[in-house]
Amino acid sequence: MEYFIGIDIGSTSTKTAVLDENGKPVCLFVMPTGWSSIDTAETVRRQLLEEGIDPEKHACIATGYGRIAVPYANKTVTEITCHARGAMALFDCGDITVIDIGGQDTKIIRTENGIVRDFVMNDKCSAGTGRFLEVMANSLAVRPDELCDLAAMGGGASISSMCTVFAESEVISLIGSGEKKENIAYAVVDSIVKKVATQAGRLEGGGQLVCLTGGLCECGYIVKALSAALKRPIVTKSDARYAGAIGAALTARKGA
Amino acid sequence: MSDYVQMWKDLGMDLETHDALCQVLPTAFGDVYLSQENRPEAMGFWDFVVSEIHGIRPSELIEAQKNGRKVFGTFCVYVPDEVVIAADGIVTGLCGGSQFWVPGGEKVLPKSTCPLIKASVGARLDRTCPFFRIADMYVGETTCDGKKKAWEILGEDVPMYIMDIPQMKREKDIEKWAQEIAAFAAVVEEQTGNKITVEKLNDAIRIINEKRKAMARVFAATKGKNLPISGKDRLLMTQIAFFDDPARCAQMCNKLADELDERNAKGVRVFPAGTKRILLSGTPLAIPNWKLHHIIETSGAAVVCEEMCTGTRYFENLVEEDKTTLEDQYMALSRRYMKNNCACFTPNTGRIDDILRLAKEYEVDGVIDVNLKFCCLYDTEGYTVEKALKDAGIPVLGIETDYTDTDAEQLRTRIEAFVEMLG
Numbered sequence: 001m002e003y004f005i006g007i008d009i010g011s012t013s014t015k016t017a018v019l020d021e022n023g024k025p026v027c028l029f030v031m032p033t034g035w036s037s038i039d040t041a042e043t044v045r046r047q048l049l050e051e052g053i054d055p056e057k058h059a060c061i062a063t064g065y066g067r068i069a070v071p072y073a074n075k076t077v078t079e080i081t082c083h084a085r086g087a088m089a090l091f092d093c094g095d096i097t098v099i100d101i102g103g104q105d106t107k108i109i110r111t112e113n114g115i116v117r118d119f120v121m122n123d124k125c126s127a128g129t130g131r132f133l134e135v136m137a138n139s140l141a142v143r144p145d146e147l148c149d150l151a152a153m154g155g156g157a158s159i160s161s162m163c164t165v166f167a168e169s170e171v172i173s174l175i176g177s178g179e180k181k182e183n184i185a186y187a188v189v190d191s192i193v194k195k196v197a198t199q200a201g202r203l204e205g206g207g208q209l210v211c212l213t214g215g216l217c218e219c220g221y222i223v224k225a226l227s228a229a230l231k232r233p234i235v236t237k238s239d240a241r242y243a244g245a246i247g248a249a250l251t252a253r254k255g256a
Numbered sequence: 257m258s259d260y261v262q263m264w265k266d267l268g269m270d271l272e273t274h275d276a277l278c279q280v281l282p283t284a285f286g287d288v289y290l291s292q293e294n295r296p297e298a299m300g301f302w303d304f305v306v307s308e309i310h311g312i313r314p315s316e317l318i319e320a321q322k323n324g325r326k327v328f329g330t331f332c333v334y335v336p337d338e339v340v341i342a343a344d345g346i347v348t349g350l351c352g353g354s355q356f357w358v359p360g361g362e363k364v365l366p367k368s369t370c371p372l373i374k375a376s377v378g379a380r381l382d383r384t385c386p387f388f389r390i391a392d393m394y395v396g397e398t399t400c401d402g403k404k405k406a407w408e409i410l411g412e413d414v415p416m417y418i419m420d421i422p423q424m425k426r427e428k429d430i431e432k433w434a435q436e437i438a439a440f441a442a443v444v445e446e447q448t449g450n451k452i453t454v455e456k457l458n459d460a461i462r463i464i465n466e467k468r469k470a471m472a473r474v475f476a477a478t479k480g481k482n483l484p485i486s487g488k489d490r491l492l493m494t495q496i497a498f499f500d501d502p503a504r505c506a507q508m509c510n511k512l513a514d515e516l517d518e519r520n521a522k523g524v525r526v527f528p529a530g531t532k533r534i535l536l537s538g539t540p541l542a543i544p545n546w547k548l549h550h551i552i553e554t555s556g557a558a559v560v561c562e563e564m565c566t567g568t569r570y571f572e573n574l575v576e577e578d579k580t581t582l583e584d585q586y587m588a589l590s591r592r593y594m595k596n597n598c599a600c601f602t603p604n605t606g607r608i609d610d611i612l613r614l615a616k617e618y619e620v621d622g623v624i625d626v627n628l629k630f631c632c633l634y635d636t637e638g639y640t641v642e643k644a645l646k647d648a649g650i651p652v653l654g655i656e657t658d659y660t661d662t663d664a665e666q667l668r669t670r671i672e673a674f675v676e677m678l679g
Contacts, residue, residue, distance in 0.1 A: 065665065080673030105666070116677045118646075121670055123656065123663070 003058040006248025007044055007073065008082065009033060009066030012103030012130060013215060014040050017245035018053055023089065023253060027051055028242050037066030045072060059252035063244050065104070077251050079244050083213055084109045084116045086247030090237055093209050099200060099226070099234070100214040100243065101192070103130045108200045110208065120202050127162040128195030130215050135164055136188040139171045140181055147185045148219035154186030162195060189225055197229035212236040213243035260311035260386075263318065267389035274384045277356050278310065281544065288550045289488065294526050296485055296519065298512035302492050305500070309543075313348075313499055314386040320346055321390070326448045329391030331376065332399055333565045333596060334421055334433075336589050337502065338575065339441045341460035343450040348387050349498025350394065352376040353542030355659035357384065364409050365402075370630045371659045372542060373402045380410060387499065393447055395440070397421050399600040400633055417443050425594060425601055434583075434590035441586070457585050461575045463502050470506040471497060471571040473513035477520060478560045479618050483527045484519035485512075487536075487559025488549045494566045495543035532557040532678045535618055537611050537641060538626040539634045540565035545659060548626060548667070555672045561618040563611050569596050599633035607637070608644045615650050621678045622651040624671070629658040651678060 003026060008015040014033045018026045029047060033040050041062075048055050055072045062073035063082040070076075079102075087098040087109075094114035100107045106128050109119040122128055130144070137147040157179055161167045167188075174184045200210075210232060216222050217240040227234045239246070264271055285306055305312065317327050328340050329350040337347045352361075352375025360378025361369070379385040396407040397419045407416050419436050422429035441452050474493060477484055493512065497505050519525070534557045536548065541564060549559050562568065573595045576588040597607035615623055625641050627634035638654050645652040653674040657663055 065669065078669050078673040078676055080669070081676045115679075116673070118651075119670075119673060119677070121666070123666070 003053050004249045004253040005048070005053070005055050005058055005060040006082065006245040006250070006252060007041070007060065007062045007064075007070055008079065008242075008244035008248060009037050009040060009062065009064040009069060010079075010103050010215075010244070011065055011105075012134070014044060014064070014066070015242050015245040016044050016048070017242050017249045018048070018051070019246070019249040019253060021253075023250060025239070025242075025246065027053075028239065028245070030241065033066065037069035040066065041070040041072075044070075059255060061248040061252040061255075063248045074252070075255070077248060080107060080109055080119050080121075081116060082244045082247030082251065083107065084111050084247065085250050086243030086245070087211050087213055087240070088114060089246060089250055090213075090240060090243060091209065091211050091235060095208055097200070097203065097208045097210045098243070099196060099210065099212050101128070101130055101196065101212070101216045101222075102214050103134075105129060106196055106199060108196075108203050110203050118203055120199055122195075122199065125163070127164065127167075128192050128199065132164050132167070132192055133188065133216070135168055136171055139168055139175070140184060142181075142185075144216075145219060147188060148216075148221045150182040150185035151189040152221040152224075154180065154182030154184070157183040157187040159187045159191045162191070167191065189222060193222065193225045193229050196226065200230060210234045211240065213240040215241050217241055260315065263311070263315060264386060267314075267386055268383060269386065269389060270383040273382060274310075277354070277384055280356070281309070282307070284544065284546075288546045289492070292486055292488065292526070294524070295489060296512060296515050298508070298515045299485075299489050299492075301508050301511075302489075302496055305496050306492070310386050314390055316501075317346060317348065317387075317390050321392070324449075326392045327390055328444070328447075329387065329394045331395075331403070332397045333570050334397055334399065334593050334598070335395050335419060336437055336440070336593060338457060338460040338464050338589060339437060339452065340444055341463060341502065342452045342457040343441075343444045343448040345444055345448045345450075346501075348391060349542075350376060350379075350387055350391065351498070351540065351542035352379045352385070353495075353545035353659070355661075357382065358659060360384070365406060368630050369402045369406070370400075370539075370628045372540065372628055373406050375542075375659065377406050377410060380413060393417055395419065399598060400631070402630070421600065422594075423601060425606075430590050430594045431587070433594055434586045437586045437589050437593075438582070441582075452582070454580060454582055454585065457582065458578060461577055461585070461589070463506075465574045465577065467497070467502045467506040467509070468571040468574060470509035470513065474509050474516065475561060475568070475571070477513060477516035480520060481529075481619075482520050482523055482525050483531065483558055483560065484516045484524055486526050486549075486553055487534075487562075488546060488553055491541060491546065491549050491559070491562065491566065492543075494562070494570060495541070497570065498543075498566075527558045532621045532675050533560045533619060534558065535561050535563060535611070535615050535620040535623045536567070536626060537563040537614075537623055538638075539628040539631050542566065547659075547661065547664065548624070548655070548657070551664065551668050551671055552624070555668060555675055557621075557671070557675045557678075560620060561614050563607075563614050565598075568610070568614060569598070599637040604637060608640060611641060612644065612648055612650075615645070615648075620650070622653065622674060624653045624655060624674070626655045626657065629656055
């Protein structure tokens with residue numbers, strides 16, 4: 001049996017996708033990246049071996065910020081290209097706007113006829129990224145997914161600073177002033193959504209289908225809030241966090 | 257580097273801090289430049305100049321000063337070298353291109369000033385660049401608000417003369433710039449003690465025109481499918497041109513151009529066929545700012561042209577020669593310099609035309625429009641540039657960056673993705 005492997009080493013988590021000859025997922029798994037991409041790549045290799053798949057014997061492409069740390073990958077491809085390919089396959093659409101809220105960067109990618117036409121990424125700043133959400137969740141002593149659930153019940157509060165460090169002190173001030181947790185959670189999500197919506201505004205996507213990929217795709221409230229901010233429906237799937245890995249595996253399949 | 261310690265001491269430099277700079281440069285140059293394969297032989301001249309960057313040319317300038325000549329330090333491609341040369345003066349560029357000097361600039365300037373200004377001010381105030389010590393007079397201009405205010409701070413430490421650049425390009429603005437050039441000429445005459453005559457100015461115009469033609473030849477060599485030189489190497493040639501004697505610069509550029517023509521005839525190339533061709537547009541890349549070229553050229557693409565002050569803006573368009581009165585010559589100079597299209601002008605449609613024309617002339621696959629952080633003018637104009645390119649069906653990537661290396665990996669991801677997008 002021939003397999004195609006895609007490994008997406010992100011700043012927070014590492015996603016692996018194995019596809020069969022027809023491009024159907026055989027296995028998908030995620031793990032924390034930890035502090036060493038090289039160690040993570042080795043853990044992925046061992047896990048694949050446990051699944052009976054030797055990555056050295058199959059076409060394998062690495063992507064994500066740790067893409068150069070995968071010694072057994074045949075090639076590296078950027079996460080922009082991989083996320084676009086993965087999303088186009090997941091949503092079966094060649095003309096799509098992909099919003100990927102990653103750990104340390106947020107990307108908006110627009111495809112046309114199955115190829116990437118344009119993309120924007122946030123700068124060094126972590127505003128509007130998963131890291132922002134994670135830091136704020138820590139301040140509130142909740143998990144990121146709990147923060148999203150709380151946000152759905154909140155309202156009224158806001159955070160003015162885009163900077164994660166300053167925003168964190170704003171959150172702490174809100175806690176100190178006795179603001180309700182759900183209202184603070186609402187303010188955190190609202191800040192991310194506004195930032196992402198502004199970024200998306202730089203890419204005129206017309207009436208394209210818009211999808212959300214990355215680690216936050218299972219947070220229903222984020223999808224809802226983002227849809228409201230962009231004034232259009234946003235589609236997502238639970239596998240959308242694997243979009244980059246699936247795209248990498250599809251690229252491996254294309255090259256084979 | 258040879259022993260220039262006594263010279264640096266005499267210049268009142270901060271030797272200890274300067275040593276730290278001298279230690280990092282060879283490594284950076286080795287990694288970025290000397291690691292390239294199959295470079296043109298003529299690049300040996302520029303490699304040598306870099307290896308002695310704070311020694312060889314400064315010692316020439318000091319020697320000239322001993323013979324009574326004056327050195328004028330400039331920061332902008334609108335300041336006409338011809339006027340200085342006609343009075344037997346010497347021009348040297350002064351723009352700072354290293355993060356090394358930025359903290360020095362931040363001691364007196366707001367953080368939200370562009371790195372080029374911060375580095376230039378830092379290089380002067382921290383006494384870590386011989387060129388900034390040698391210049392008898394600095395010539396500033398009013399091409400942006402950051403510079404205007406920085407001149408006031410620099411002016412406390414060094415004689416400054418400011419040329420007032422127009423903001424529009426109407427005929428009366430061109431006439432105004434001619435008047436500014438005439439006023440500058442009077443200052444240069446006073447500083448040097450030499451009279452500028454029609455004959456001397458015509459000679460100077462020819463010298464600088466020859467330099468422009470020679471640089472244009474090197475650029476023309478990458479218009480074809482075969483790429484005989486890397487963008488990095490061409491950038492180095494341009495960067496050093498701001499510091500070198502103009503006649504020697506022309507000679508060296510012509511020598512390089514001869515070799516490149518020969519390489520093109522033989523099909524000798526430094527990039528494999530199919531390498532994506534990139535036009536870089538935007539703010540200048542002062543020496544030793546090689547960051548973007550290095551990332552691009554190690555990401556499967558080649559920079560084939562720069563629409564920048566350290567690029568086409570420096571050498572395109574010639575000054576009309578053989579005018580018979582100084583007034584006509586100043587007007588001819590103004591006409592040429594006002595053809596430069598900097599984002600400090602409004603409207604600045606000429607720059608959009610330039611970018612579209614260069615994209616075609618150099619058969620580029622895509623354009624990377626770069627602006628130095630906090631350069632409000634180029635950043636804002638980036639919108640118009642990107643829109644015009646998209647309308648023309650030319651892929652474009654907008655990038656904002658500074659002199660630090662902290663964003664190198666993010667930039668690499670973006671640039672690699674852009675190259676992948678080009679197919």
